[in-house]
Amino acid sequence: MTSTPTTPPRPFDVTTVFPQLAALARTATRLHPRPGLPSPQDSSIGGPLLWPADEPWPHCDGPHVVDGMNPALSPAEVRLERRIRAASRGRTLTPQERETLKRIRPSREYPLELAIAPYEGSIAMLPVAQLYARDVPDLHTPEGADLLQVLWCPFDHPIMPKTALFWRSAATVTAILATPPEPPAMQFDNYLPEPCLLNPERVTEYPDHMELSKELQEQIGNWSVWQAADTGVDSAYASYPQEFYDNELAGAPGWKVGGWPRWGATDPSPRLCPTCDSDMDALLTIATFEARDSSSWLPHEEPAHEPLIGFNHTAVQIGSGYDQQLYVCPTAPEHAHAELMH
Helix, strand or coil: CCCCCECCCCCCCHHHCCHHHHHHCEEEEECCCEECCCCCCCCEECCCCCCECCCCCCEECCCCEECCCCCCCCHHHHHHHHHHHHHCCCCCCCHHHHHHHHHHCCCCCCCCCCCCEECCCCEECEEEEEEECCCCCCCCCCCCCCEEEEEEEEEECCCCEEEEEEEECHHHCCCECCCCCCCCCCCCHHHCCCCEECCCEEEEECCCHHHCCHHHHHHHCCHHHHHHCCCCCCHHHCCCHHHHHHHHHCCCCCCEEECCCCCCCCCCCCCECCCCCCECEEEEEEECCCCCCCHHHCCECCCCCCCCECCECCCCCECCCEEEEEEECCCCCCCCCEEEEC
């Protein structure tokens, strides 16, 4: 028997220690993707899209670069490799499986040829996420839309995949594209999401300490304030209580819609709409880990799932373990979006 993934309660209500945070609270919808067989009518990660049969599938014109270190495999080759690895878990590979894996990734002699070369031709984009507003409370859609579709090019542009967003009304799609085109190659295997169904859960978040006023930053960084509040925070955080705040009390990790972004690889920077110069809102976090910096965010789940591939259930990895954050204009979500890696 399985249960819906649920975020454990935070160690304590941070607003009782820092009341100024109450006015900064935001809700976010954690998506908790888990392996499944989504249909076009489902909200999903890496699943089939409710894509109109008469609408061109999005392509990316490049540039696309491959190198000698990372073989540019096709989605079909990566899926076949994953199926063999999953089926052979706990046993020895059969001769046929071993031969197939060798064909997919032939051995190479050292030193490796690292010459960078362009990959010619237009690249079909891959489905990343499909989100129905009915399933995701924090998905704020443009008027007349109830569905968001996110696709990306499986090549870096320049340090992460380039995404494309499509807002649509599901009711207007009467004929669905049955067999979308796929790219002939991908820069990295981890840019092919594993099909997952979602388990949306709404949580309350607060800003990263670097987005707070200087006064509040100083309070959060003052260990004596935490001690006086008798929060029970481990004294190991005495030299950097703001890290405890960021990791355990502020923004939730993992795939999510809305809320506050988590920082670390980069400092907070202005996110302005390239069309109208408005401050942009966090839309979607594409995450490498379900809980990157703290196990306290790992959901209660019975029995516990094991990641299907690599770092998480979706098999997605951004850089060496970062998040890709998408931002949209709050007054006109159809304006050009922005993206950051952090």
